[in-house]
Amino acid sequence: MALMALADVPEDDARGVTIRDGAKMRKFVVLRWKGETIVYRNRCPHAGTPLDWIPDRFFDRSGAFIFCATHGASFEPDTGLCIDGPCVGDVLDRCKFTVDDGIVTLAEPL
Numbered sequence: 001m002a003l004m005a006l007a008d009v010p011e012d013d014a015r016g017v018t019i020r021d022g023a024k025m026r027k028f029v030v031l032r033w034k035g036e037t038i039v040y041r042n043r044c045p046h047a048g049t050p051l052d053w054i055p056d057r058f059f060d061r062s063g064a065f066i067f068c069a070t071h072g073a074s075f076e077p078d079t080g081l082c083i084d085g086p087c088v089g090d091v092l093d094r095c096k097f098t099v100d101d102g103i104v105t106l107a108e109p110l
């Protein structure tokens, strides 16, 4: 299932996407971070809410950490590990994906 064009994600930033398949709806966040592409489910491990209040605003003010807008958890972009906030030690759910012809495609069930 195609998520988005990799070119739509600025380097060292992230973009969100919502995918629907019948009754299922899932949110994802695609990161380009230090030359690496990473896909996480857009779901905080603390309470399960999407990370971004403002669409596509996933990073904190420093630009160094992914931020959960709901209660302020901070996550390492490259590992998804929560290093501050109510879910320290939990990790974002990392997804398998492929990139073909510049399109990031989910390589696991929705």
Ligand code: FES
Residues within 6 Å of the ligand: 044, 045, 046, 047, 048, 049, 068, 069, 070, 071, 072, 073, 085, 086, 087
């Ligand atoms: S839901 Fe993310 S820190 Fe609470």
